[in-house]
Amino acid sequence: MWWIVLLIIAYMLFSRLDDIIELSKSKSPDYQKEVEQRQYEHQQEQKEITQQLRALIGSECRIKSSDLIYMSNGSSEIKAKISQVDDDWVEVLTLRKKKHLKVYIKIESINSLSKIVAEE
Structure with a gap:
């Protein structure tokens, strides 16, 4: 019976361990720089996709997005x-089903974008 209590305590500690590690990392200046770098790269990717989309206004495209599932x-x-x-x-x-449909997609959810050059 004591081993069940021990398992419960171990589970509680391990479930909080990730939070404790993340908290200790967040105080490190190197980790903060790494997070800022990731955010900057993400912003640059979003700007690039926005520019591509603006260049393709009026064009047939194939868009992959996690929101479209x-x-x-x-x-x-x-x-x-x-x-x-x-x-x-x-x-x-x-x-869709022989009807034209307007769809609004968040730019940050777009994974890839490709222009359709010719129909088969």
């Missing part, structure tokens, strides 16, 4: 025409 039957990819681009959102026009 809920809309397109489990697929994270959509073929659409880019209509408008904002700093945070992109409006695309797509065809």
Whole structure:
């Protein structure tokens, strides 16, 4: 019976261990610089994707986004025409069940973007 109590205590300690390690890391200047560098790189990637989207307004594109899984039957990819681009959102026009549909996608959720050159 004492080993059950020991297991419960060990589980409680190990579940909090990640938080304790993260807290001790966050005080380190090197770790803070690393976090700032990751944030800067993420911002640069978002700016680059926004510029690509603005250049492709009016073009047919294939967009991969984690947000599209809920809309397109489990697929994270959509073929659409880019209509408008904002700093945070992109409006695309797509065809679903023979109807044109406007879809708004967060730019930060876009994983990849490719222009469709020719239809097969």
